[in-house]
Amino acid sequence: MISFGTDGWRARLDGDFTEENVVRIADAAGALWAQTTPGAIVYVGFDTRLGAEHYAVLAGEVLAAHGIVAKVSTKPSPMPAISWAVANDVRSCGGLMVTGSHNPPDYLGIKFCLAGGATLTQDVTDALEAAIDPDATSARGPIAREDFVTPYLDHLCEAVDAEAIARAHLRVVYDPLYGAARGLVPDVLGALGVSVVEIHGHDDADTADIHPDPIEPWIDDCEQAVVAHGACAGLISDGDADRAGAVDEHGRYVAPYKIIALLAEHLVNHHGLTGRVVVNQSTSVIARRAAAALGCRVSVKPVGFKYIYEEMRKGDVLIGGEEAGGIGIPAYCPERDGILANLLLCELMAISGKTLGELVDDLERRFGATSYARRDLRLENEVIEMFRTFLPGLNPQNVAGKTPVRVSHMDGLRLEFEDESWLLLRPSGTEPVVRVCAEAPTVELRDALLDAGSELARGDL
Numbered sequence: 001m002i003s004f005g006t007d008g009w010r011a012r013l014d015g016d017f018t019e020e021n022v023v024r025i026a027d028a029a030g031a032l033w034a035q036t037t038p039g040a041i042v043y044v045g046f047d048t049r050l051g052a053e054h055y056a057v058l059a060g061e062v063l064a065a066h067g068i069v070a071k072v073s074t075k076p077s078p079m080p081a082i083s084w085a086v087a088n089d090v091r092s093c094g095g096l097m098v099t100g101s102h103n104p105p106d107y108l109g110i111k112f113c114l115a116g117g118a119t120l121t122q123d124v125t126d127a128l129e130a131a132i133d134p135d136a137t138s139a140r141g142p143i144a145r146e147d148f149v150t151p152y153l154d155h156l157c158e159a160v161d162a163e164a165i166a167r168a169h170l171r172v173v174y175d176p177l178y179g180a181a182r183g184l185v186p187d188v189l190g191a192l193g194v195s196v197v198e199i200h201g202h203d204d205a206d207t208a209d210i211h212p213d214p215i216e217p218w219i220d221d222c223e224q225a226v227v228a229h230g231a232c233a234g235l236i237s238d239g240d241a242d243r244a245g246a247v248d249e250h251g252r253y254v255a256p257y258k259i260i261a262l263l264a265e266h267l268v269n270h271h272g273l274t275g276r277v278v279v280n281q282s283t284s285v286i287a288r289r290a291a292a293a294l295g296c297r298v299s300v301k302p303v304g305f306k307y308i309y310e311e312m313r314k315g316d317v318l319i320g321g322e323e324a325g326g327i328g329i330p331a332y333c334p335e336r337d338g339i340l341a342n343l344l345l346c347e348l349m350a351i352s353g354k355t356l357g358e359l360v361d362d363l364e365r366r367f368g369a370t371s372y373a374r375r376d377l378r379l380e381n382e383v384i385e386m387f388r389t390f391l392p393g394l395n396p397q398n399v400a401g402k403t404p405v406r407v408s409h410m411d412g413l414r415l416e417f418e419d420e421s422w423l424l425l426r427p428s429g430t431e432p433v434v435r436v437c438a439e440a441p442t443v444e445l446r447d448a449l450l451d452a453g454s455e456l457a458r459g460d461l
Helices: 019-036 052-064 079-087 122-131 149-159 162-168 184-191 220-229 256-269 285-294 305-314 338-352 356-367 381-393 443-458
Strands: 008-012 041-046 069-073 092-099 107-114 144-146 171-175 195-198 233-237 244-248 276-280 298-301 317-321 371-378 406-408 413-416 422-427 433-440
Touching (some): 041 052, 052 069, 079 107, 149 338, 171 220, 184 195, 244 256, 244 338, 256 285, 256 317, 285 298, 381 422, 381 433
Parallel strands (some): 041 069, 276 298
Antiparallel strands (some): 008 107, 233 244
């Protein structure tokens, strides 16, 4: 059995990620695409992990056997580059990327995008799973190798104010976490006049120790490098560069919700854009406060970027973002784009004349400083399933000494309190964990909410 998670499928390199399973998945995708859009183009990419290019070529050959025109990248390709290529080619029906994304280094996977650069929808996911044959086909076809990454990077340069960035003489640290954007972002920023120090830009002895997720503790090296090099910011992207992270000049981690708020203001004030701000349930109230101050309506969706993307498809969206660091700006890209988010942060620093830390401090002065954290509880499957069963009817009257004023079961259980603090409990859809998120005005209250939420998830209350 091959089961898909968000965007596609992943597995351990010493486990289910095999040539046979890659062929089976590509064969199912090729059959579906050939049925709906015969002879269409599919863009195929890969990240920097061991064997990724080999598997991408193999997947392309299997797709080509169905009459699909498979264009396989000539070099490691960020997922946003594939989405952009698909969106800007009317002959394309979708894209496939072999990538470990933000997962540990011993994982590899296959991600998809649909026509228009769209994220994988549940109905297509179900159809793909149902179409997977138990036996791997031996059919292969010819592929084309093409550089579709460079045109995407050129597009990004056109999306920002190159002259303003060049005048600012910025110095930043960039950490691709050994991922697909290594070397690419320094080239783009360098062309824009930014001095860039890249770390984790090539494989070395520490490659296997880095989990390519742009959050703490995996960005400790970036935090230290920013201070050591006197940079105005540290910019980070995950393994396939669809998620963004950041560090200010003092080496302090800048959470994604702060990036969402800063970019929303930047897009309105400096790009003249308007629209809704779409976030998921686990996103801080700071992003919502900033949106309200801009006069932007806020739409709150379940966790998972596919729900944000559904709102982007409807139109009238300024920015969509999730707490995991996925940020989409439909005016420039149809999907999440961590590289674009990093470039826009540089543009914001250049235009404002402020470092990233100064921008964040100003944001907190205007909208308040809160404390946010998440715990991932690894529990026995029976405990998680029992919690999942009781979750729809769970409605505690008192949590950590506080009485909820709003209760939502839209995605798990979210409890909101009078002071705008909140607690979210939800079983993960991809891992055997229950995620417990909380935000409060103080660290002490936040931790009390996290403790109470953890007890609820374990069934101790």
